[in-house]
Ligand code: SF4
């Protein structure tokens with residue numbers, strides 16, 4: 001796989017348009033597509049090409065950057081064709097950035113509360129010179145923990161690597177990322193909360209998920225009509241109605 005900068009505004013627009021339209025679960029809004037295609041014409045633009053496609057004009061992914069000043073930029077829009085997900089396009093982009101001494105702000109380093117060991121998260125992120133994490137802390141105790149790491153940084157040792165491997169096994173696959181792309185649900189089920197309740201019950205303080213508000217949210221799963229709108233729009237390919245049902249049954253065991 002190779003990544004090349006694209007300079008022609010027409011080519012940028014063509015690549016952006018083709019890839020966004022091939023990813024309807026991520027980019028299903030016509031107005032947004034047209035807006036992005038117009039916007040990328042004037043932005044720094046990189047396209048990824050696969051070695052297994054002989055026509056070297058067919059890109060399998062792209063990223064357009066918005067430069068705020070001499071030092072900071074953000075990814076305005078990016079996409080990779082689904083068959084090429086998890087094939088190294090993102091890693092390649094990060095390696096290119098590292099080689100050019102470009103760093104990243106990494107969001108959600110505690111995965112919205114699913115990663116409960118702050119020392120583990122710190123040790124993992126601290127290995128990467130070009131990553132600046134935004135921890136997304138929820139509690140004062142977490143703030144104090146992260147401040148203490150400035151003086152005594154946790155090390156990524158074998159025990160922590162083993163814990164990361166366990167977390168990967170537990171969180172990979174049928175793991176709702178709480179992105180909300182599946183919404184709205186016609187019967188108003190709070191899918192991003194309910195579809196990961198089993199994980200939250202075990203990885204965050206349990207009691208807060210058992211209050212009346214969350215009980216009501218979980219009870220609403222019984223109203224599911226199995227219309228499949230959520231599954232059809234989940235970019236991670238989850239069988240969302242089945243996942244909700246499993247979370248509902250698991251929740252009952254805590255009441
Ligand atoms: S399948 Fe159920 S949870 Fe999903 S959108 Fe339809 S009613 Fe909501």
Ligand code: SF4
Pocket residue numbers: 175176177178179180181182183191192195230233234235236238240
């Ligand atoms: S079910 Fe899928 S689309 Fe919905 S919040 Fe979870 S990961 Fe996102």
